[in-house]
Amino acid sequence: MPSSTEELQSHLRKDYEHGFTTDVESDTLPPGLDEDVIRHISRMKHEPDFLLEWRLEAYRHWLTQREPNWAKLNIAPIDYQAISYYSAPKTQADGPKSLDEVDPKLLETYEKLGIPLEERAALAGVAVDAVFDSVSVATTFKDKLAKEGIIFCPFSEAVQEHPELIKRYLGSVVPTTDNYFASLNSAVFTDGSFVYIPKGVRCPMELSTYFRINAANTGQFERTLIIAEAGSYVSYLEGCTAPQRDENQLHAAVVELVAMEDAEIKYSTVQNWYPGDENGVGGIYNFVTKRGDCRGDNSKISWTQVETGSAITWKYPSCLLRGDNSIGEFHSIAVTNHHQQADTGTKMVHLGKNTRSTIVSKGISAGQAQNIYRGLVHMGKNASSARNHTRCDSLLMGDRCGAHTYPYMEVKNPSARVEHEATTSRIGEDQLFYCQQRGISEEDAVSMIVNGFCKEVFRELPMEFAVEAQNLLALSLEGSVG
Amino acid sequence: MLEINNLHVRVGDKTILNGINLTVKAGEVHAIMGPNGSGKSTLSHVLAGRAGYEVIEGSARYQGKNLLELSPETRAHAGVFLGFQYPVEIPGVNNMYFLKAAINARRVANGLTELDAFDFIQMAKEKAKLVGLDESLLQRAVNEGFSGGEKKRNEIFQMAVLEPQLAILDETDSGLDIDALKIVAEGVNALRDPDRAVILVTHYQRLLDYIVPDYVHVLSEGRIVRSGGRELALTLEEKGYSWLKEAAAT
Ligand SMILES: Nc1ncnc2c1ncn2[C@@H]1O[C@H](COP(=O)(O)OP(=O)(O)OP(=O)(O)O)[C@@H](O)[C@H]1O
Ligand SMILES: [Mg+2]
Numbered sequence A: 001m002p003s004s005t006e007e008l009q010s011h012l013r014k015d016y017e018h019g020f021t022t023d024v025e026s027d028t029l030p031p032g033l034d035e036d037v038i039r040h041i042s043r044m045k046h047e048p049d050f051l052l053e054w055r056l057e058a059y060r061h062w063l064t065q066r067e068p069n070w071a072k073l074n075i076a077p078i079d080y081q082a083i084s085y086y087s088a089p090k091t092q093a094d095g096p097k098s099l100d101e102v103d104p105k106l107l108e109t110y111e112k113l114g115i116p117l118e119e120r121a122a123l124a125g126v127a128v129d130a131v132f133d134s135v136s137v138a139t140t141f142k143d144k145l146a147k148e149g150i151i152f153c154p155f156s157e158a159v160q161e162h163p164e165l166i167k168r169y170l171g172s173v174v175p176t177t178d179n180y181f182a183s184l185n186s187a188v189f190t191d192g193s194f195v196y197i198p199k200g201v202r203c204p205m206e207l208s209t210y211f212r213i214n215a216a217n218t219g220q221f222e223r224t225l226i227i228a229e230a231g232s233y234v235s236y237l238e239g240c241t242a243p244q245r246d247e248n249q250l251h252a253a254v255v256e257l258v259a260m261e262d263a264e265i266k267y268s269t270v271q272n273w274y275p276g277d278e279n280g281v282g283g284i285y286n287f288v289t290k291r292g293d294c295r296g297d298n299s300k301i302s303w304t305q306v307e308t309g310s311a312i313t314w315k316y317p318s319c320l321l322r323g324d325n326s327i328g329e330f331h332s333i334a335v336t337n338h339h340q341q342a343d344t345g346t347k348m349v350h351l352g353k354n355t356r357s358t359i360v361s362k363g364i365s366a367g368q369a370q371n372i373y374r375g376l377v378h379m380g381k382n383a384s385s386a387r388n389h390t391r392c393d394s395l396l397m398g399d400r401c402g403a404h405t406y407p408y409m410e411v412k413n414p415s416a417r418v419e420h421e422a423t424t425s426r427i428g429e430d431q432l433f434y435c436q437q438r439g440i441s442e443e444d445a446v447s448m449i450v451n452g453f454c455k456e457v458f459r460e461l462p463m464e465f466a467v468e469a470q471n472l473l474a475l476s477l478e479g480s481v482g
Numbered sequence B: 001m002l003e004i005n006n007l008h009v010r011v012g013d014k015t016i017l018n019g020i021n022l023t024v025k026a027g028e029v030h031a032i033m034g035p036n037g038s039g040k041s042t043l044s045h046v047l048a049g050r051a052g053y054e055v056i057e058g059s060a061r062y063q064g065k066n067l068l069e070l071s072p073e074t075r076a077h078a079g080v081f082l083g084f085q086y087p088v089e090i091p092g093v094n095n096m097y098f099l100k101a102a103i104n105a106r107r108v109a110n111g112l113t114e115l116d117a118f119d120f121i122q123m124a125k126e127k128a129k130l131v132g133l134d135e136s137l138l139q140r141a142v143n144e145g146f147s148g149g150e151k152k153r154n155e156i157f158q159m160a161v162l163e164p165q166l167a168i169l170d171e172t173d174s175g176l177d178i179d180a181l182k183i184v185a186e187g188v189n190a191l192r193d194p195d196r197a198v199i200l201v202t203h204y205q206r207l208l209d210y211i212v213p214d215y216v217h218v219l220s221e222g223r224i225v226r227s228g229g230r231e232l233a234l235t236l237e238e239k240g241y242s243w244l245k246e247a248a249a250t
Helices: A003-015 A035-044 A049-064 A104-113 A117-123 A134-147 A155-161 A163-169 A180-188 A429-437 A442-458 A463-476 B040-048 B072-077 B095-109 B117-130 B148-162 B178-191 B230-239 B242-249
Strands: A151-154 A191-197 A222-228 A233-239 A254-259 A264-271 A285-294 A300-307 A312-315 A318-321 A327-336 A341-344 A347-350 A356-365 A370-379 A387-397 A402-411 A417-427 B002-011 B014-024 B029-033 B054-062 B080-083 B090-094 B166-170 B197-201 B215-220 B223-228
Touching (some): A035 A180, A049 A163, A134 A151, A151 A155, A155 A163, A155 A191, A155 A222, A163 A191, A163 A222, A180 A222, A180 A254, A191 A233, A222 A233, A254 A264, A254 A300, A264 A463, A300 A341, A300 A463, A318 A327, A318 A356, A327 A341, A327 A442, A327 A463, A347 A356, A356 A370, A356 A402, A370 A387, A387 A442, A402 A417, A429 B072, A429 B090, A442 A463, A442 B090, A442 B095, B002 B040, B014 B040, B014 B223, B029 B230, B040 B072, B040 B080, B040 B166, B040 B197, B072 B080, B072 B095, B080 B148, B090 B095, B095 B148, B117 B148, B117 B178, B148 B166, B166 B178, B215 B242, B223 B230, B230 B242
Parallel strands (some): A191 A222, A233 A264, A254 A285, A264 A300, A285 A312, A285 A318, A300 A327, A341 A370, A370 A402, A387 A417, B029 B197, B029 B215, B166 B197
Antiparallel strands (some): A151 A191, B002 B054
C-alpha cells in the first residue's frame, strides 16, 4: 500500500464519529422484543417496506426456533426480553476531553499493542476534531472511492441510497432462517457496513471499519454486506486490536460476502472484545454468522481472523464454493485464556467443479480456557476433482486448559479429495528454560514461540495489522506460563 | 571464576547433590565424569538456574556474585552457557531468529548495541562453518526434526556464536560420530582462552583426547569422590567406576 494511502487511512481511523454519522433521532427503547419493537426500529431508520417485511419474517421465524444446544460451552441462559434493541448513538459530549482524562492503564495497553500515537486518542473516545480536520479527510477518501464507483458506507446509508442492491443481496448468503442468531440479527440489526465493488475494479486501499464504526452503538447486532462484481478485488479489515468493552453482553453479527466471476474478497478480522475478568465474569458473548458465497466461476474468498477476546466465541466463517474453480480459504488464530471459551472453525461447501479450499486453524489455550475447532468440509455430488486441505494445530500453555478438534467431512463425489492434519503441542517449561538459558526473557520466549506457531496465519494479514496482532497475542497471554 | 561450596540440592524430597565442592578458574577446562544418575546434569541445571531444584545448603559464586540468586537469563547475560544433554525443540521458531534474539538480549543487557541483521548473518555463517553445521539447519526451526548429532552440533554452534565466559557442556559428545566429535572438540578448543572456562560433562575419555582437560572429577551419588589430572580418565576407562568404590572401601 502506498504510504499516502496509509496516512490517509490512519487519519480516517480517528474520525469514525464524524465522516459517517448516521442520521437517526435520539431515542432509546425500553428492553423487550416484539413486532412493535421491530416496526419502531425500521421506522426510526426510515426503511423501505420490503426491509420491514424482511425483518418481520425473520422475527417470526426466530420465534419458532430454539437456542442452539451448547455442545461444550458453558453458558448462562440469555434473557432476550432484557435487552434494549434500539438506542440512539452516543455522542462524544460525555467522553473524555483529552488523553489526560483517559485511564492510564488503557493507554499503556495501546502502547504495548503498538497502536500509533495519533490513533490512541480516537480509540479512547477523545474527540479529535481539534487535531484534524477529519471531515475533509473523509471527503477525500470518499471521493477517491467514488471515482472508482466503489460504495463503502454504513449499512443504514446504503438502505437509503442503494435500496435495489440491498433488496437483491441482503439475506442471499445468510437467509433469515439460517440459524437462531442470524434470524435474531435479521430482525433487529441497527447498522453495519456496506461495500460494493463494481465490475473489474480493484479497490485501491484496504477498507477498514474502524474509523467509522460508532463504537458505542453498532456493535451488538451488526450487519455487513460486501459485494464484489465480476473481476473485482477488495481487502476488508474488521475490528481492532485495542481492547473493546461494551455494556451489551450479547453480540450477534451477520456478515455476507458475494464474489462474482473472477472476483476476490479478502476479509480480515482482529477481535478483542472484553473477555471478562480472570474469573470469566462479565465477558462478551460473540455469536457471529459469517459466510461468503463464491457465486461466480474462478472467484475467491479468504477469511483471516485473529480472535483473542470475548468470554464466549461462537463463529464459523464459511465459504459456499458454487462457481467452478472457485477457492475458499480460512486462516484462523484463536487465543483463549483464563475462563474463555471459543468454538470456532469453518464450513467449506464445495458445489462447483474443481473447487479448492484451504483451512489453517491455530488454537492457543492457556489458563482454564477451552478452545474448540469445529469444521465441516462438504464435497457435493457435482464437485468433481474438488480438493480440501485442513490443518489444525493446538498449542497448550499449562495443564488446566483444553483443546478439541472436530473435523466433519461429507464427500458425495468420488473424485473429490479431503486431507486433514492435526497436531497438539504444549509450551513446556523445558522450552522456556532453553530460551532463558540463551538470554531470552520468559516473556519474549513465550511471544516468540506463539508467533512461530501462528506465522502461517500472520502472513495472511495486511502488514500493519499483523504487527499489532502479534503484540496482541503476547499481551493476551502475558503471565500465563510459569 | 566459579566457586562451588558444599552444595546440597534437592528435588521434591530427594536429595541429589550432597555437598559439591568445585573451583574453576579462568582459562581452565574441567571434565566431570561419573555413573548414570550421579547428578551431573542436575549440577549443570542448577548452575544454569533451572527451576524445580531446591538448594538446601552451600553456595555457588560466579565472578564474585552469588550465582544462585540470579535469574537464568541474567546468568546467560553474564556469560554462562549450558550445552544441553537433550537440546529442546522449538517448533516454528527459526534457528537464526532465535540466536539473534539471544545474542542481542545479551548485548543489550551488557550495554552494547544490537547487531543488525547483516552483521549477525555474516558472523553466524562463519561460526556455522567453523563447527561444520550445515547451513540449511540455520533456516530451520530450532532443533525441530534435527538428528541427535545435528542437535549437539547446533549447541556448539550456539556456543560459538555466544562466546560464553563459562561453558558447561552436558554430554555434548554423546551421539556424535567421530568426525563430528573432532569438530566439536575444535569448537571448544577455539574458545579456550585465558579468560574463559569450560566444564565438560562426559562419559567418554575419548573426548578428552581432543579436548585435553586440566582436571578430571568423578561425581558419584551427588559428591565429587575423586579429582585428578588427565590420567584419571584413562584409569577410569580401564578400571570402571567400581574401582573407585573398591578404593573407597579399603
Ligand atoms: N526432577 C526430578 N525429579 C526426581 N528425580 C530427579 C529429577 N531430576 C533428576 N532426578 C534424579 O536425580 C538423579 C541424578 O540425575 P542426573 O540427570 O543429574 O544424572 P546424570 O549424572 O546426569 O546422569 P546421566 O549420566 O544418565 O546423564 C537421578 O537419579 C535422577 O533420576
Ligand atoms: Mg545427565
